[in-house]
Amino acid sequence: MNKLVFGLQWGDEGKAKIVDILSKDADFIVRYQGGANAGHTVVTDKKKFIFHLVPSGLLYKQTRGILGAGMVIDIPGLVEEIENLEKNGLEIWPRLIISPRAHLVLQYHKYQDVLEDEQKGIGTTSKGIGPTYEDKAARRGLRAADLLDTKKFKQKVEEQLALKNNIFTKLYNREPMALEEVLAPYISHIEKIKPIIKSTPDIIHEAIENNSNILFEGAQGTMLDIDWGTYPYVTSSNSSAAGLHSCTGVPLKYIDEVIGLTKAYTTRVGGGPFPTELDETTAQKIRGTGENIGDEYGSTTGRPRRCGWLDLFALKYAIKINSIHSIALSKIDMLDEFDTIKICTHYQLNGKPINSMPSLYSDLADVRPVYEELPGWERPVKGIKKINELPENAIKFIKFIEINAGVPIHYISTAPDREAIISLK
Ligand code: IMP
Numbered sequence: 001m002n003k004l005v006f007g008l009q010w011g012d013e014g015k016a017k018i019v020d021i022l023s024k025d026a027d028f029i030v031r032y033q034g035g036a037n038a039g040h041t042v043v044t045d046k047k048k049f050i051f052h053l054v055p056s057g058l059l060y061k062q063t064r065g066i067l068g069a070g071m072v073i074d075i076p077g078l079v080e081e082i083e084n085l086e087k088n089g090l091e092i093w094p095r096l097i098i099s100p101r102a103h104l105v106l107q108y109h110k111y112q113d114v115l116e117d118e119q120k121g122i123g124t125t126s127k128g129i130g131p132t133y134e135d136k137a138a139r140r141g142l143r144a145a146d147l148l149d150t151k152k153f154k155q156k157v158e159e160q161l162a163l164k165n166n167i168f169t170k171l172y173n174r175e176p177m178a179l180e181e182v183l184a185p186y187i188s189h190i191e192k193i194k195p196i197i198k199s200t201p202d203i204i205h206e207a208i209e210n211n212s213n214i215l216f217e218g219a220q221g222t223m224l225d226i227d228w229g230t231y232p233y234v235t236s237s238n239s240s241a242a243g244l245h246s247c248t249g250v251p252l253k254y255i256d257e258v259i260g261l262t263k264a265y266t267t268r269v270g271g272g273p274f275p276t277e278l279d280e281t282t283a284q285k286i287r288g289t290g291e292n293i294g295d296e297y298g299s300t301t302g303r304p305r306r307c308g309w310l311d312l313f314a315l316k317y318a319i320k321i322n323s324i325h326s327i328a329l330s331k332i333d334m335l336d337e338f339d340t341i342k343i344c345t346h347y348q349l350n351g352k353p354i355n356s357m358p359s360l361y362s363d364l365a366d367v368r369p370v371y372e373e374l375p376g377w378e379r380p381v382k383g384i385k386k387i388n389e390l391p392e393n394a395i396k397f398i399k400f401i402e403i404n405a406g407v408p409i410h411y412i413s414t415a416p417d418r419e420a421i422i423s424l425k
Pocket of ligand 1: 010011037039122123124125127128130224234235269270271
């Protein structure tokens with residue numbers, strides 16, 4: 001069985017937990033786009049593990065992880081992450097494969113990211129994601145395959161740095177970067193990385209022929225997709241199902257089950273339009289203080305997330321363009337404290353209902369969300385593992401989403417820990 005899991009909102013939909021559940025039976029976990037802008041936290045009974053580039057499904061010993069061609073990889077960051085996970089008892093090196101086609105994030109990309117974002121105000125993660133994809137599209141990027149010949153790699157970095165230093169000094173009036181600063185963190189890791197660079201489509205297609213179980217994992221979410229998200233307030237890759245084929249060489253026809261994730265409400269980090277965003281006092285009630293696992297603070301940047309009611313209009317749009325089979329609904333327990341809960345069913349623009357998702361962010365910023373108000377549940381749902389133990393109003397809330405979205409909900413997560421999940425499959 002091959003499965004695809006990814007977010008239907010603006011990222012942070014609780015993918016790590018669902019990926020963790022689906023990884024139990026997986027032989028391969030494939031990440032296909034993005035880079036260290038992603039952050040997954042998995043809480044086991046013993047420890048808390050944080051993943052940025054390594055697929056979180058590698059918590060299970062039988063799995064192998066693949067970093068696909070559509071990814072942008074910061075090698076020093078990856079090595080540090082692998083070594084931290086190994087210190088915590090996980091064996092990662094022999095189980096990880098990197099596509100030779102994946103692009104490399106270098107120190108100058110991170111610097112460029114910060115400088116560009118000072119002007120654009122997208123609120124990026126400063127991980128160099130946008131500038132690395134810019135270089136990819138401009139056909140001057142460095143790829144994992146370039147690490148196989150150290151001499152040529154050094155030459156290419158030197159050439160690229162000359163271009164970047166022009167930008168830093170002339171466009172931004174900043175200091176140039178020294179070659180050593182860019183090269184040194186890479187050179188010390190090249191020999192460790194070389195053996196794990198292997199042709200990934202061959203490995204994946206062989207696994208498909210052998211009927212292995214493969215889990216494909218998207219990072220960020222549909223509304224951050226470069227083509228289908230709230231452009232320009234998006235990430236720079238296809239973070240919807242659209243990325244699967246181009247980023248792995250595996251068409252959607254090989255996928256048996258496509259699972260889209262949504263929270264029971266909405267969050268986003270960084271700038272950009274957010275129709276159902278709540279006022280700060282109500283938002284804080286969802287966000288929490290940051291002391292509890294599950295509070296709404298970014299696991300990569302620690303930034304407080306903007307919080308809003310569930311946006312069914314955006315969700316239905318995401319479902320349409322991704323062609324999903326089922327929904328995993330996360331963090332329903334975060335609404336335990338509310339007497340009433342709102343769900344946005346449609347948008348109005350200039351006083352009239354609209355039928356399609358605006359493509360201009362300025363229009364999206366101007367829409368008025370129209371809400372349905374549902375009663376809250378009388379007792380907490382936190383930690384509940386059986387559907388028939390949920391309060392009646394929580395079931396009504398879930399049914400409301402299911403009926404309006406037109407897709408069955410197969411998983412409901414009721415607390416951060418691994419076991420707190422209702423499985424309806
Ligand atoms: P970038 O991907 O770092 O370029 O950031 C572009 C936008 O995507 C910013 O608004 C980020 O906050 C957002 N973003 C990037 N990665 C994630 C993620 O993993 N979760 C949620 N938002 C993200």
